[in-house]
Every structure is written in structure tokens, then in C-alpha cells.
Amino acid sequence: MPEFADLRKILMHDHPFGFLLEVVLRTVIMFLIILIALRASGRRGIKQLSIFELVLIIGLGSAAGDPMFYDDVGILPAFVVFLVVIALYITITRLSDRFVKIEKLLEGEPLYVIRNGKLSMDAFRESGLSQDEFFAELRLRNVEHLGQVRTVLIETSGEFSVLFYADEDVRYGLPIFPSELQKKLSSKTHENCEYIACAKCGGVRNRGDFDELPTCPECDVCEWIEASNAKRVG
The missing domain is CATH 3.30.240.20 (bsu07140 like domains)
Known part of the structure; x- marks a missing residue:
């Protein structure tokens, strides 16, 4: 079968399916790093977007870009990144809406x-x-x-x-x-x-x-x- 039709290579490249758990952990860590970096940078350059929307754009942009350019990055791990980033975004947004202290901690105060x-x-x-x-x-x-x-x-x-x-x-x-x-x-x-x-x-x-x-x-x-x-x- 031609290489371009190798479904497992397209989805996972040379990684085992257990690598998806590592992808989840990597995504959570990178999400928190981006969030902390933006939180520490102050309000400069965040206008029109909430800090979480900016994190979402950066996270999803990175996840979408790598599988497009690198043949050693499978589509399935990138898809898991999408799911985890969106789940984190929804979870943290709901927690912020429910608990004022969490909102102040993550987004700061006016x-x-x-x-x-x-x-x-x-x-x-x-x-x-x-x-x-x-x-x-x-x-x-x-x-x-x-x-x-x-x-x-x-x-x-x-x-x-x-x-x-x-x-x-x-x-x-x-x-x-x-x-x-x-x-x-x-x-x-x-x-x-x-x-x-x-x-x-x-x-x-x-x-x-x-x-x-x-x-x-x-x-x-x-x-x-x-x-x-x-x-x-x-």
C-alpha cells in the first residue's frame, strides 16, 4: 500500500497511541504557561480580547500549525490538543463566572x-x-x-x-x-x-x-x- 495511504502514519506518525496521554499533559502545561505569561505581562496588547480568548487563539493556532508543516506531528495528537484547550477554556470560564476570587486571580481587577x-x-x-x-x-x-x-x-x-x-x-x-x-x-x-x-x-x-x-x-x-x-x- 502506498505510503500516503498509511492511515496510522497520518494519524500518529511513529508514536504509539499511549502518546495521546502525554499530549494531554503537555497541553495542560503549555496552556498554564501561556496563561501565566499573559497574566504577568499586564494589560498591554490585550485590548478587545479577554485573556482567555487570547490564550485560546495562541493554543489553537499552535496546535493547528504544527501538523500542517511537520510530517512527524500526527493529526490525532493535534486534535487532542484542540479538545483539551477548548475544555480548559470552558472549564476556567465557568469557574470564573461562578467564583469571583478565581476571576480576580486569573484576570486581575480594573x-x-x-x-x-x-x-x-x-x-x-x-x-x-x-x-x-x-x-x-x-x-x-x-x-x-x-x-x-x-x-x-x-x-x-x-x-x-x-x-x-x-x-x-x-x-x-x-x-x-x-x-x-x-x-x-x-x-x-x-x-x-x-x-x-x-x-x-x-x-x-x-x-x-x-x-x-x-x-x-x-x-x-x-x-x-x-x-x-x-x-x-x-
């Missing part, structure tokens, strides 16, 4: 990066975002300075939820456009400002309270920018 108009440096660091990335996301939502924003919540999916102050409640805040961020104040130029904002954490101070530019008590940085209180447009 991060309040800005609460009541104040930037939380701990939450900001936990998000894994750089300042440029964070400000770029806010600019896409028509934010000009941090004083316009009451709450910024980074969802477990990586999406931003932004709540704004009403126009009459807008505060002084750190401008977030690149051209403004480059205008660092000096000991001479700060005298013409009413309020100044820390270039790192966005903390706002009344310029009249200081003779010289102070070190920010929130982040120990001495880089300041003139704060803005412009109303939000759009």
Missing part, C-alpha cells in the same frame, strides 16, 4: 489610575504602561490636561474607561500633549505661573507657595510644567 482627579502612581506602575502610552490613550479621548479628568479606569481587557469633570469643575492639571510636556520650567520661568504640575505624577502646586521649584512630595522629582485649566473641547 485599575483606578486616576481617582477623583488624582493620579495613582502605584496603579500606574502596575498597569505596565509608559507615560507616553497612557497620555496617548487620553489624548484619543480629547483630554488636554489631567485636570479635566475625574476618573480613569483600565479594565481587565486593557480598555480605558474615562469620566470627565463638568466644565465648571475642571481643575488645574498637567498638560499631556508632547509639545507642552517639553516646556519644563526653570527657576526664572516659573515665576510667571499661577499653578505648576509635576511632569512625572501630575501633582499640582500653587506657585505662590514656593520661592524656588520644589521637589515633588509624591514622586521625589523636581521637574515642573505650567498647569492648565482649559475646558474640554468636544
Whole structure:
């Protein structure tokens, strides 16, 4: 019989059928490794997909790809991988829906990066975002300075939820456009400002309270920018 018609070779190549149990174990281990790696990487790059959907795509993509390219990878072990990955996905999703603690452990919790108009440096660091990335996301939502924003919540999916102050409640805040961020104040130029904002954490101070530019008590940085209180447009 021609080699292309050898059904056992097509299904299992040179592996015994007992190898399927090893495939199950390998799949569980790799699923957990992918899940842990994505969980540890933070929220960057996971937008639009839940962490489990991303794991599912990676796991199934790998399982589907190898049998297509390598003749020593049988179709049947790849099919078992599909079954195990989907079963793990369904099981963990149902457990997450049923037990809040499991959901928080695996997917984390939303991060309040800005609460009541104040930037939380701990939450900001936990998000894994750089300042440029964070400000770029806010600019896409028509934010000009941090004083316009009451709450910024980074969802477990990586999406931003932004709540704004009403126009009459807008505060002084750190401008977030690149051209403004480059205008660092000096000991001479700060005298013409009413309020100044820390270039790192966005903390706002009344310029009249200081003779010289102070070190920010929130982040120990001495880089300041003139704060803005412009109303939000759009």
C-alpha cells in the first residue's frame, strides 16, 4: 500500500497511541504557561480580547500549525490538543463566572489610575504602561490636561474607561500633549505661573507657595510644567 495511504502514519506518525496521554499533559502545561505569561505581562496588547480568548487563539493556532508543516506531528495528537484547550477554556470560564476570587486571580481587577482627579502612581506602575502610552490613550479621548479628568479606569481587557469633570469643575492639571510636556520650567520661568504640575505624577502646586521649584512630595522629582485649566473641547 502506498505510503500516503498509511492511515496510522497520518494519524500518529511513529508514536504509539499511549502518546495521546502525554499530549494531554503537555497541553495542560503549555496552556498554564501561556496563561501565566499573559497574566504577568499586564494589560498591554490585550485590548478587545479577554485573556482567555487570547490564550485560546495562541493554543489553537499552535496546535493547528504544527501538523500542517511537520510530517512527524500526527493529526490525532493535534486534535487532542484542540479538545483539551477548548475544555480548559470552558472549564476556567465557568469557574470564573461562578467564583469571583478565581476571576480576580486569573484576570486581575480594573485599575483606578486616576481617582477623583488624582493620579495613582502605584496603579500606574502596575498597569505596565509608559507615560507616553497612557497620555496617548487620553489624548484619543480629547483630554488636554489631567485636570479635566475625574476618573480613569483600565479594565481587565486593557480598555480605558474615562469620566470627565463638568466644565465648571475642571481643575488645574498637567498638560499631556508632547509639545507642552517639553516646556519644563526653570527657576526664572516659573515665576510667571499661577499653578505648576509635576511632569512625572501630575501633582499640582500653587506657585505662590514656593520661592524656588520644589521637589515633588509624591514622586521625589523636581521637574515642573505650567498647569492648565482649559475646558474640554468636544
